[in-house]
Amino acid sequence: MIVAQRKPIDEILAMLAGCRRVLVLACGGCVSVCLTGGEKQADILASQLRLAAKARGQEMDAQSDCITRQCDREFFADLKADPAGFDAVLSIACGVGVGYMSELYPAVRVLPGLDTTFYGANVGPGQWQEYCHGCGQCMLAWTGGICPIARCAKSLVNGTCGGTKDGKCEVSPEMDCGWYLIYQKLKAAGRLDELLAIRPPPDWAKDRSGGLRRMSVEELADLGKE
Amino acid sequence: MTNQASDRYVSSLQAALAGGQFVFTGEIGPPKGVSVEKCLHQAEQYLKGRVAAVNVTDIQTAVMRLGSLALSHLLAERGMEPVFQMVTRDRNRLALQSDLLGAYVLGIRNVLALTGDHVSMGDHPQAKCVYDLDSVGLLSAMTMLESGHDLGLDSKGAPNVLEGSPKFFKGCCVTPCTEEVAPQIIKLEKKVAAGAQFVQTQAVYEPEAFDKFMGEVRRRGINAPVMVGIVMLKTVAMGRYMNSSVPGVKVPEATLDRLAKAAKDDRQKVSIEICAELVRAMKPFCQGAHLMTLGWDHCVPEIIRQAT
Numbered sequence: 001m002i003v004a005q006r007k008p009i010d011e012i013l014a015m016l017a018g019c020r021r022v023l024v025l026a027c028g029g030c031v032s033v034c035l036t037g038g039e040k041q042a043d044i045l046a047s048q049l050r051l052a053a054k055a056r057g058q059e060m061d062a063q064s065d066c067i068t069r070q071c072d073r074e075f076f077a078d079l080k081a082d083p084a085g086f087d088a089v090l091s092i093a094c095g096v097g098v099g100y101m102s103e104l105y106p107a108v109r110v111l112p113g114l115d116t117t118f119y120g121a122n123v124g125p126g127q128w129q130e131y132c133h134g135c136g137q138c139m140l141a142w143t144g145g146i147c148p149i150a151r152c153a154k155s156l157v158n159g160t161c162g163g164t165k166d167g168k169c170e171v172s173p174e175m176d177c178g179w180y181l182i183y184q185k186l187k188a189a190g191r192l193d194e195l196l197a198i199r200p201p202p203d204w205a206k207d208r209s210g211g212l213r214r215m216s217v218e219e220l221a222d223l224g225k226e
Numbered sequence: 227m228t229n230q231a232s233d234r235y236v237s238s239l240q241a242a243l244a245g246g247q248f249v250f251t252g253e254i255g256p257p258k259g260v261s262v263e264k265c266l267h268q269a270e271q272y273l274k275g276r277v278a279a280v281n282v283t284d285i286q287t288a289v290m291r292l293g294s295l296a297l298s299h300l301l302a303e304r305g306m307e308p309v310f311q312m313v314t315r316d317r318n319r320l321a322l323q324s325d326l327l328g329a330y331v332l333g334i335r336n337v338l339a340l341t342g343d344h345v346s347m348g349d350h351p352q353a354k355c356v357y358d359l360d361s362v363g364l365l366s367a368m369t370m371l372e373s374g375h376d377l378g379l380d381s382k383g384a385p386n387v388l389e390g391s392p393k394f395f396k397g398c399c400v401t402p403c404t405e406e407v408a409p410q411i412i413k414l415e416k417k418v419a420a421g422a423q424f425v426q427t428q429a430v431y432e433p434e435a436f437d438k439f440m441g442e443v444r445r446r447g448i449n450a451p452v453m454v455g456i457v458m459l460k461t462v463a464m465g466r467y468m469n470s471s472v473p474g475v476k477v478p479e480a481t482l483d484r485l486a487k488a489a490k491d492d493r494q495k496v497s498i499e500i501c502a503e504l505v506r507a508m509k510p511f512c513q514g515a516h517l518m519t520l521g522w523d524h525c526v527p528e529i530i531r532q533a534t
């Protein structure tokens with residue numbers, strides 16, 4: 001899932017300067033699971049905004065709403081009110097939702113309430129961790145299912161650097177060394193040979209360096225034409 | 227600068243290692259700024275004629291400073307053979323390959339391929355990490371350039387052809403005294419397969435551990451010459467810091483004790499002795515020593531004298 005964090009309230013208030021009617025729009029997808037962009041968070045944020053405005057002697061009509069997903073056109077039909085009626089929509093979806101809604105409603109000012117951070121999984125109560133970087137060339141087959149692009153701080157593909165210490169990364173003693181994990185996993189599986197192959201430099205054109213990435217599934221595209 | 231280099235060898239360092247003599251190299255760090263005279267003068271005074279080559283660090287510990295290519299060139303101009311250190315942290319494959327060609331036309335032949343410390347360890351922690359290639363990739367790039375091609379492909383999918391190809395003496399690094407040494411050796415094997423012709427190690431203070439490491443390296447059929455890394459232990463505090471914070475470096479308590487017990491005026495003398503003893507103890511297992519004196523360049527002549 002996509003993990004995102006709430007922006008600091010001061011940054012949100014600065015974005016909303018001058019706005020009187022604001023819609024805080026939640027998303028029922030990933031960000032509700034990580035408890036930053038769900039319905040409840042939208043209610044709380046809307047009341048925070050009203051209080052903050054009041055504290056400065058201003059009035060803000062901050063309402064909240066939630067749709068199933070902000071990355072699919074059909075769900076926008078469920079909006080309780082027309083977004084055009086607001087000075088701004090503060091979307092607390094991930095950046096995909098913010099961007100997609102901006103495109104769907106060119107005349108509406110859609111602002112981000114979250115910082116979208118990574119693709120991760122829930123690893124403990126209230127804890128999410130990055131597992132994938134979306135590099136476009138999955139190499140988990142030969143790394144014991146542990147991603148060196150996402151989990152090595154340097155995204156190295158040929159094994160550990162000299163900075164690993166007691167299984168931790170040189171960047172922080174709290175961060176596991178991705179290559180230490182890969183090594184232990186392959187060792188336990190009796191597959192250390194995988195590590196001996198020289199891996200060519202990644203094709204970063206499949207990552208962000210190639211510009212905007214798109215995907216089309218022909219069957220669906222054909223259905224659309226019919 | 228390549229006076230000993232012949233048709234067979236591209237640099238004096240390569241010739242010296244091939245000649246079977248025990249080889250010393252030194253190291254200088256470029257300044258943060260443009261005042262190069264001091265470090266060049268130190269190198270000229272204490273390293274020139276005493277070491278086979280002088281490493282020039284590349285934006286070491288991710289602290290922004292003068293680049294290693296420029297200082298390597300200045301060393302060469304003053305008759306000292308540089309080892310141009312190159313980290314993959316700051317440049318993508320276009321810039322790395324281009325700088326390798328640049329180094330070659332400036333007369334630089336020894337290149338040490340390193341990953342480089344993460345930017346979070348330096349003084350620009352917000353910088354974007356590049357790591358387009360890793361150290362194995364950089365060594366492969368050098369090998370590719372030597373073959374007259376680069377890493378790119380032309381419209382027919384064949385490697386691009388160069389107008390004139392360089393020739394390097396290619397080095398790599400390894401950490402021999404880390405808790406788990408097998409992953410280091412696996413990576414070393416790949417670096418050598420990718421083209422590394424000599425190896426420099428991280429600091430070693432434990433000759434027995436190094437002996438074991440070298441046994442394993444040779445057992446795996448890695449035959450490239452290895453130069454053991456000797457980092458001058460200047461203070462007890464520095465040793466303690468390395469023990470707690472520098473991965474793969476362990477300074478034994480006995481060594482720290484020895485330095486602690488020395489009278490203040492004798493500390494430097496004892497530091498020199500420790501370096502020289504380490505070199506003597508490890509000489510039987512390796513082909514040279516890379517001396518990192520961290521600014522105490524004036525100690526190099528005495529370390530070499532005592533170690534030989």
Ligand code: SF4
Pocket residue numbers: 151152153154155156159160161162163164165168169170171176177178179180344
């Ligand atoms: S210590 Fe491990 S995770 Fe950190 S950069 Fe080095 S190899 Fe990658």
